[in-house]
Amino acid sequence: MAGQVERPPKPVDVARWLWIASACVGMLRFVAELFDREMLVAAARRQNPGLSQDQIDAGVNGGVLFGLVIALAVLVAYTRLANAMARGRNWARIVLTVLGGASVAFGLFRLTAWAGGVAASLGVEMRPVDLGVTFVTTVLDASAIVLMYRASGHFAKKRVAVDTDFLRT
Template sequence: MTRPTRSGPGQPGFGQPKQPQPAPPRWVDLSRWLWITSALVGAARFLVELADRGRLIDELRRQQPGLGQDELDAAATGGVTFGVLLGVTMVLLYALLANRMAGGRNWARVVLTVLGGAGILFGVFRLIVVASGVGAMFGLVVSPVEVLFGIATMLLDAVALTLMYLPSVAGHFRARRSVSGPPPRVANGL
């Protein structure tokens, strides 16, 4: 007895071009672009922070007072390089997740929900710390530009998150689930 395969001669759809995916609903598509924009704004915020080399070296000097100037410069350069790679990776990850979500993948919607929710909560916490003056007591210096970037990413994330869960788009994720269906069953031991 042969085991059933997903596609091959005699299977429906074999040899035929793959059916194009239907376009996502307007709100889901907008949510996708808001997630990607949020990631780009977050990366820009990160780059602005990394561009202040003097502040990076001062922070390194405060944390590692025994380092010489050459070591501080090398550590700052390494930190900036790592930061740029991390920023690019995050933008690519968000773009991948947002595109999968727009394609109807519920798991991507859940991952974006967790990431976006955590980002919003962290942003609100950071705003409270800065506004209350608690951050200044511990030497945390946050520039107004960083605050504006933080507010922008929180708003983008909140709107993108809301758009993914509008009742009018729920069918997009259910339809994708029913199209893929469960995997075929295979007889054991035969």
């Protein structure tokens, strides 16, 4: 039927939701850090000891607002990419592969540095919640990448010369 949306294969649909879940987990952790006002004020004071409390408060408030905007933009971008990928857009699959591959590599680096004691020897604090989020997002991203490529036929039949769906979603 004309206008009917074709459902993506199950692995692709699951990959879509894994990408979105990974972005949400990462965003929630980032937002939680933004609301740790004491930590932000202490960091601002260490970096700029000559600033008054009002200046530090203004800087922290601006940083939190900017961070929230960035977090929302990243979540929207991942959601749009995941939806474009589910519609069979190979370019979106490639972009997600690059972003996810970098995320997996960074996650494995962080986990390995922690497990090997390298992070502690360099004075880098890795809190249990940060390690948990790193582990979860690494597994979600790696799983999503594998699932996207298990249904390669879905992408081969959807290729078009010029794809403007990303702009319309």
